[in-house]
Amino acid sequence: MLTAYREHGNEWRGESAELPSTIIWLDLVEPTIEEQRLVERRVGIRMPTREALSEIEASSRLVVQRDVLYLSTPAISQGDNYESNISPIGFVLTPALLVTIRYSTLPTFDSVAERVRNDEALDCGVGVFVALLEAMVDRGADVLEHIGTKVDALSRSVFHDKNVAGNRPSRKSNRMRHMLTELGIHGDTLAQARDVILGVGRIASFVSDIAEDWIPDAFRKRLAAVSKDVVSLNDYETHLTDKVQFLLDAVLGYISIEQNDLFKILTIVSVIGVPPTLLAGIWGMNFHNMPELTWQFGYPLAWLAIVLSAVLPLIWFKLRGWF
Structure with a gap:
């Protein structure tokens, strides 16, 4: 699906064969070959493939050709229950236009699209790009806060709640198995969040350095703020990862004690x-x-x-x- 956003919130979807003028943001969700060719013909850029967006080396994720920046990073696609899936997204940024390519529905893009419709301050592609990075950082912070709450609850259950499992070995085994599953899920989500946060931070730093000539000072300062937020979130993610590992070792220790008592x-x-x-x-x-x-x-x-x-x-x- 192809959606084009113009200044002052005007929105266009791919009902016709030609794109409107004065576009600031083209958003492609699982684009077809025809939509990709339409954008390439209209904007004069090459569209990266999904395989190119999934590359992990920095030389493939951060590319500059003349005044066009080709950027990619993983993103976490999540529902209300915070079940996470990694999906690649791509940014093609020019001084006048932003093109995004993604293959899943992302709440961050939906929230920024709503702001573009209602907020006249987002009237350029660079502004939309910075708003997307800020929304991704906010989303990452929400995910980390949610995991932190869950990990704290598990910590209280492991170390303070002595009567939950009772004296039946079967109930204790089921509870320990459940804790291990929860810790595994949280550890996997933390690893995904770390990839996303580091990708956003790398993009923000790269754009600030490469596009210094044509990015306004206000947006450059916001990109610097994004980089600082990424550093603090990375520290918090490291703290949560260490806590998950500590709880994992504690649960395995309790399981070993239970086995020793049984023997x-x-x-x-x-x-x-x-x-x-x-x-x-x-x-x-x-x-x-x-x-x-x-x-x-x-x-x-x-x-x-x-x-x-x-x-x-x-x-x-x-x-x-x-x-």
Whole structure:
């Protein structure tokens, strides 16, 4: 889908074969070949492919040809439940026009498009470009804040909520498995957010240096502010990553303790069962000459010996603090 934005919020969608004049922003969402050719013919630029936008090296993501900047970065496509997916987006920036190429619906682009429709201050391609970067940084901050809240809740559950799982091993195992899954999801989202934030910061710094001649001072200052925000968000993301790793180690440690306790119980039970089994095996032999068979109180004495052989090791383990 191709959407063109003109000055003062006028919007055009691809109903006709020709683009309108005085365009400040062309937004292509999963563009067709015909839409790409239309933009190339109208603007006089080459349209990057999805494979080119997915390149990870800086030489492919940050390219300048004459007065045209070709930029790309990953973006996080998310719903209300913050389930994240990485999708590449591309910017083609000229002194008069911004062209964006994306392959998923992004809330940041929708919010900036609404501002273009209603805000006359966004009346040039550079302004829209800076607004998009600012919106992506704000979105990244919201994602990190959301993950931070979830990680704090997991931390309280791991270290302070002692009665949630109860004493049933099955419930404890299910809860630990759930915690590991949550931590894995948060760690994966943090890695994606880090890629996006670093990409935005690299773009902001690159544009400020390369396009210094034709970017107004006000927008250059806002790009510098974006770079500073990226640095602070990167520090916060590092803090969250360390906290997720710490909680992961803690949960794995608790799982190891639970396993050790289980093996310890099994060991105690097996050791306690050895003496009674030995005595029962001895007195269960079918030899002809066994003095105990003629004892008047042999049967109750045998029971007493078997019970004591089980109870005495249990008392000894208890005194040693094994359970």
